[in-house]
Amino acid sequence: MMDMQGYFEQFGPVESAATTKFQQVVGKRLSQAWATIPHVTHHDDIDVTALEAHRKALSEAGTRISPLIFLVKALASGLKAFPDFNASLSEDGKTLYRKQYCHVGIAVDGPLGLLVPVLRDADTRAIQDLANELKSVSQTAREKGLPMSAMEGGSMTISSLGGIGGTAFTPIVNPPEVAILGVTKTRIAPVWNGEAFEPRSLMPLSLSYDHRVINGADAARFLRHIADVLAHPQDL
Template sequence: MSVESVSSPASVVAPAAVTGPAPAGIGANLPPWPQVDFAEFGEIEVKPVSRIQKLTGAFLSRNWLTIPHVTHQDDADITTLEAFRKAYYEDGATVKLTPLVFLIKAAVRALQTFPQFNASLDGDGKNLVLKKYFHIGVAVDTRFGLLVPVLRDCDKKSVLELAAELTAVSSKAREKGLSMAEMSGGCFSISSLGGVGGTGFTPIINAPEVAILGVTKTRLTPQPSDEGGVEWHKMLPLSLSYDHRVINGADAARFTALIATLLADPQALAA
């Protein structure tokens, strides 16, 4: 691993991205952690916590304690998207075109429509910094833990360009790890558990970002057909955690609804 990284199940935070001290008193009056001799109750094994886990725990604790998290749940119908991908592969394509690439493009369109999601509070919390660039972080499962490489200028790249870049950076993350520079500067993060399972979760916001999108396993759902029968649709669960100091619930609902609408038209995203 080229540079020691800081990783978490939902996000990665580079120290350079941290601005300003945590609010005074946060966690100061909590009772001490219980000290227990677990060997009293049965056989145990003691393993040291890695440096990465220690750093991760500190950032996660800070983010969870200082950011008022709310998680909005929604579903996106990706039946047409999956048909589009199937046709793409049947044409003998060589670039791996995953649903995650379309999520990146949909997220960019949603960030453009709702600029408060593409923002950060400054160090003292008095100003909202609106970003004019679109860098998306994507969680990658590796032997080092979950790392989040940042794909830059996603608004200027096609789905095929993003697919090739995502494949390359994911391979690098799994084989060698990533530098802090490769995990810094993100505007918005996506954490996908679709290949593992689940129906929803609460991803922790990657400060100083103000929102993060989690996705879980696609499920088949019956829907009424125009002919009066039933047809099965592929539904992708969306879990959007957002900073309630910056974003309200109505805008979160509009944000995920727009992502669902965009995913339903994969040809427009691929254009």
């Protein structure tokens, strides 16, 4: 095996640090996912002007809710409308298991790395209920980690960089799921309405999916469905 530290030290000082057991396990899992799943990523900008106005009205009434929770509800609606997204493929590729439940995973950045707590029955629960649970499990994940049982059984995962920045990225599918939704920072941009440009709030979404199960047209329709749902946030 090549002495990597010795090689790099030819060019200057090097500090070495052992990776944690958690990083090794996650790294192996991500490498397997990337090597075995034919990934495609579809990007789209979702108009969330109405959502931001709705959130502002809620805030003024004393209720502050993150846009991520509305996205969870919109995703749950999409999983109902497009059941192949709420599925898992057998190892031999011969059987597709469509799930009748709707559990949404949320990637949370903790001291050990990314953990993915699962919000169960996201399709039937109230916005505030989901918001309270996400706040609680996120705090637990950051302070002391989560048990495996809290991170199993997800239908699909959301990976959010909205609080940090960026315009798009390519999230890796979290097996045995067949798709993952990435979200980056909402921005204000001029949009042509047919007569003039007007400022609109645009949320960039990046949908990575297993091309063995999902085709490009359905991926585009899936994000359009989410856009339509978020255009009427009061219905959530």
